[in-house]
Amino acid sequence: MNESTPRKRLSREESQAQTRARLIDTAQQLFVTNGYGGTSIRDIADRAGYSQGAFYSNFASKEEVLLELLRGHMEAEGAQLSKILDSEGHAPEQIFEELQTWAATLNHDADWCMMSIELQLHANRSPTFATKYQAVWDAHRGRLGGVVGKLFAALGRTPPADPEELAAAFMALTHGLALQSMGARPDPSGRLILVFLRGLIASAGLASVTR
Amino acid sequence: MNESTPRKRLSREESQAQTRARLIDTAQQLFVTNGYGGTSIRDIADRAGYSQGAFYSNFASKEEVLLELLRGHMEAEGAQLSKILDSEGHAPEQIFEELQTWAATLNHDADWCMMSIELQLHANRSPTFATKYQAVWDAHRGRLGGVVGKLFAALGRTPPADPEELAAAFMALTHGLALQSMGARPDPSGRLILVFLRGLIASAGLASVTR
Amino acid sequence: MNESTPRKRLSREESQAQTRARLIDTAQQLFVTNGYGGTSIRDIADRAGYSQGAFYSNFASKEEVLLELLRGHMEAEGAQLSKILDSEGHAPEQIFEELQTWAATLNHDADWCMMSIELQLHANRSPTFATKYQAVWDAHRGRLGGVVGKLFAALGRTPPADPEELAAAFMALTHGLALQSMGARPDPSGRLILVFLRGLIASAGLASVTR
Amino acid sequence: MNESTPRKRLSREESQAQTRARLIDTAQQLFVTNGYGGTSIRDIADRAGYSQGAFYSNFASKEEVLLELLRGHMEAEGAQLSKILDSEGHAPEQIFEELQTWAATLNHDADWCMMSIELQLHANRSPTFATKYQAVWDAHRGRLGGVVGKLFAALGRTPPADPEELAAAFMALTHGLALQSMGARPDPSGRLILVFLRGLIASAGLASVTR
DNA sequence: CATGAATGAGGGTTCATTCAT
């Protein structure tokens, strides 16, 4: 229990965490490649080098991995966006530039978007899953809504619709574009999203509060 | 094929066509409700009132029904856009109004959107299907791009991006929103789409070339 | 459709019935040997020479075969007993003799009794199964109750308890004895059952209705 | 194992015994409720508040718990009968009354009966278990046979069959009735058993040998 | 053309058991 040998410590918990991590990784790869429905637990376990039982020792069901994956992804995305908008002193142009950089990364995220679509479809069809999914989704929607609101505030303008609705619309746009451009290169998604964002801002009235 | 008995002549071919049509209809309903992967051929045949064998007498595989649906999709979309496109001399406000009407129908067209998403998802995973799907999609994209271009031209403004790209983006937005709001009432999709469209117009520079 | 070739006719329905019959037979053998819980559908299908799918083409579930089996057995048993009691003119001694003969066959029926016990256990634990089981069981209980009533009537005596209850008690005795004597030879079950029946008759008061 | 610290001395052994006892108790509850086959070791361990490993530290297999339960069964039955047997000089009415009391407890003893049935069922399929079970059963049968013999002797009558066989038959009747009336209220088992007993006595000839 | 019984592969899930900790 004290530390003397530097290697092979924490075996029990460590190896458990490792198994879990490997299963999650493998699941993500396969979900992205073959879709949620096209991926069997056998596939995941086999490719990760474990038995099917190992999967069930770590997750109650296929849905659970999916939710874990989703949560992680959405939180990461939220954090990423918050970082851009939270820095108070930024000039509008700077914010735009950073958003542009972020939007560019979306191009590499098309796989994730595909999964998101499959997830939504699954949620629309499985009531039990829908509840859990809704929680994750609402949290994400709220976070993004906050980011959108902050952006308009920073620009001294009134959003042309409820910020959360706008955020959801941007998610919809992003996912829809990902669906279209699977495999198409170069993917104009990131650029288009900013075009729409600029449009929204251009059409927004000046905020009544003097900046 | 030659005519001798005056009654019930086309019976065989007709009834075959009817079988086929019923199977296609049923398949679409089920694909929308349960997804492509969640729909079995037994489901389709049973609900349509036929045997599984009848299905295979009309289609080589589940994918083939999807192709037939794609064909229907294509025709429906073509007809829809023709209405907007055919009105050559329309004033900008009129075009805008027609787009608004079109956007409003989207609310009631969620089924078609879902079907479209299923089609795209499947195309992303089946190379043989992808080719055929791409052709339909490109045609539709082109047509819709024409409408967008015409709108901006009529307004005397320069589109902030390739009209076809903008058209595709609107399709993406529409589909993405439909996915989000399956079952949610009231569905803000139509309104949001117009908010985005207005934004785009607001951010468009005045066209330099009068033409 | 008319009969000319003596062999291989009725192929479709016949072969279907054959498959069903073979599966039922095999299921019975295995249920008796390994118990209901110890018999898998794989086992049944494999041993009958079919695929698992073939099983599901003929039965909705393992429970369904069980019920079919049970029904057939109970009906046969009821018919057997009715035959003994229905012949009006028999003298009491003759009835007894025939019952003795019948009881002797019970010895060879121990396997069936075992299954019956497992069935009851299963019914006590599966509400969905319980309903269907209850119907079969009640019918059998009613039939046997009728036989018991008739026997006492023929002897001009009043049964010491509700005939249906007595019938159920005899079923219980039979099953309980079968449970005990699995494998023990010679099995005294049949003889003991008659000993109890004679006791019941001996303790029964004379019926008030003069015969 | 040697004593030095006065407190918590037997702690280890004691706690092990406690673990074992708790597992046995839990197992019995679950066997009765869900059956032997319907109870998993995980169920037992979980519900008892231990790990699966703890189970295997105490028992080599699921069957071994069953053996332990059998031992308990044996002791309980032995004690039960001792009460009846020990009263040597009792009058027939008294014995009869005691049997009546015993029969009445059976109504509330359905759990034991179910357990007994599970034991017998398992014995019928596991040769290794059967041997041990047979010993317990034979002892019990002998003891109960003694009671039956004594009853008839006290009544000055000849039993209509080997007392041990009659005893076994009563056990069979009891178990069979318990199986039928699991959950059914009111349970006529106790009453029915006495009806049968009275019948047996009624049909018994007067003992020729005074002895 | 239409039937639907039968196939064979694969789906998600559970279980008794093992073993490094």
Next chain:
DNA sequence: AATGAATGAACCCTCATTCAT
């Protein structure tokens, strides 16, 4: 002694598809 992650086999069931009728 006790843990519980991991195993591997088995379980019930569903599916797209075939083929004799």
